Amino acid sequence: MTAPSLEFNQVHIALHGRTLLALDARVAPGEVLTVMGPSGSGKSTLLAYAAGFLAPAFQASGQVLLGGQDVTALPAEQRGIGLLFQDPLLFPHLSVAGNLRFGMPRATPDKAAKVETALADIGLAGFGQRDPATLSGGQQARVALMRLLLSAPQAVLLDEPFSKLDTALRHEMRQLVFDQLRGAGLPSLLVTHDSDDARDAGGQVIELS
């Protein structure tokens, strides 16, 4: 699977006529673009725009291109863009395996084996039938990452995914996430206010004010 690149072409977002942010950038497969800025700088708005959840109150112009294709007009579920939140947000009514299967494309062959391999990859072999609420914070974060990857996205958005982990876990989790994303060759957009995140991501950094 060769992933395409993620491009932001002359993106401009305004609220009530006031410019929130402007972005023009290209993220190559396997690269991470980090957007930094204090709270209120429009980081979350950028993610909502890229994912397809921008509230109607905002006025946006420009395009999001995925492998050269304009996805700006597509609904969120058809963009092929995955999203990792601050919280793991594992569905509480499903088992760990149920969460992993949730996002897998319908035609995926041998889902059960894929789930087992994915769990083994993150050191959680045999956890499939567990209630996600009984997992530790770090375990939940890893399952959330695997759920994202198993949904076979073309690009990934990261919304300060490490900010709620404690310091010891944070570094480990960063390594895991960036290694996996690079390994899958996915272009990623990370928004954060933590400069350590940006350093570990190792890609280009854009500061919003």
Add this chain to the structure above:
Amino acid sequence: MLRLAPWLIAALLVGPILAGLAMAALPAFGYLPALGGDAFSLDPWRALMTQPGLARSVAISFISGLATTAVSLAVVLLFLAAASGSRLDRWIRRMVSPLLSIPHAAAAFGLAFLIAPSGLLARFASPALSGWERPPDLLIVNDPWGLSLMAGLVIKEIPFLLLMSLAALHQLDAERRVAMARSLGYRPTIAWLKVVVPSLYPLIRLPVFAVIAYASSVVDVAMILGPTLPPTLAVSILTWFNDPDLSRRFMASAGALLQLGVTLAALASWWGLECVVRRLGRGWVAGGQRQRGERALRLAGKALILLAAATALVGIAGLALNSLAGVWRFPDGLPQTFTLQHWQRALPALGGPVAATLMIASTATLLAVGLVLAALEHEQRSGRQPAQGRLTSALTLLYLPLIVPQIAFLFGLVVVMEALGTRPTRWLVIFGHLLFVLPYVFLSMSEAYRRFDPRWSRVALTLGATPNGAFWRVRLPMLLAPLLTAMAVGLAVSIGQYLPTLLLGAGRVPTVTTEAVALASGGNRRLIGVWALVQASLPLLGFIIAVGLPRLLWTNRRGMRGTP
């Protein structure tokens, strides 16, 4: 499809009410060709004015509307102020849904069995305290001032207002406000009254208005507990409407308009009272008084709600006792013998009405849930949140069936149906119930739906699920508990409906409620005990399922315990 849901709901609620009011207004001015009224005249009004005791009927309806609401609201606010965070608070919060589920008629019968001259209270006090060897000759139930009517209504309206207040409190962060005020030296109860109530009241204003309208125009409770000579205005209107002399329908229609006027007058008076209280309250809140009255308020807040809850529960126990009693001489507190005879005798007659009640209630509830879910899902997908709590918001429409007195528009609706040639059927009754089930299901469901973290659906969408998939696979299962609660509320509302069942079914669709209320005049306590107990237990079943099923399904899912 989803886009149509809000409009469908609005049309379903507004259409029948406007049509009904119009068709009550025309006969009230003499125009109803089907009954020979071809010209407009004021004769129905003249006939109405000559009815003996009309002024008293009107006065009692008006006063019971205001007094019931004032007392219920005071009890609820004092309780919340006095008991927040205490053990009593948790107990009452758990009791509020079952208490709310008791149908009005069953609660009224329970109260009647408790306070009647030969009721449980008199028995416990006799002969040791009262010296009564036989039931005293007092008119307690059906008293001419409507006091027992108001008491019966207060018992039922307290859980309603409490539930509405608890829902509104989520938006207010009351604990922090009270903590702030306490750090400034205010005692807890005073603090709650001074810093939470002024923000809470605007949010529960519509429910309060609904209570005023309901209490000023109720029929079933008034037939059981209300005065008889003359009865309340709403009961008089029903009598005229059912008179074999069809020409009295003109007068009944005029009465229906008068009832609308009485309810509107009660609402206007309450609005006036609001202004006075707001003005006086402002001085009190800003006066700096921090301590005085704390103990008394605290005691009253806890005692009054306990009294109300206990009355309702003991009343239901009284129904059970009566339904099983064999020989029970007067001052004895408990029956000398118990028997299943009354149940055995009633059983053959119970089956049909119970089945009809459940069928009507479940159909109306399922229709309502479908419409409400569609409307709420549409609201989420379009990303628009309507303003809540304001009188001008679209939510007001939902309250229309709760604020326009039933008796004022249901007659007109019957006339419309007769004119359309529709025969009274269960479907007509279901349609009538839907008018009242829909608002309650919406109110019950919308809170949970709107507070549901939108990120859950976003996760589902970014994982490739379609909007419909996200609804069925994520939102609905995660909201199962509030959904079941809303369904239980819908069932309870439908099961308790008296007037729509009676009028739209033309008396030919018997439910447990119409049958139980019809027994009121007969005075056979054993039989009433059986029917009222059945009536009270049907909605309770719904709540038991609503609480039990999620626990059963999610035994293995810790994150699903407690509301999301």
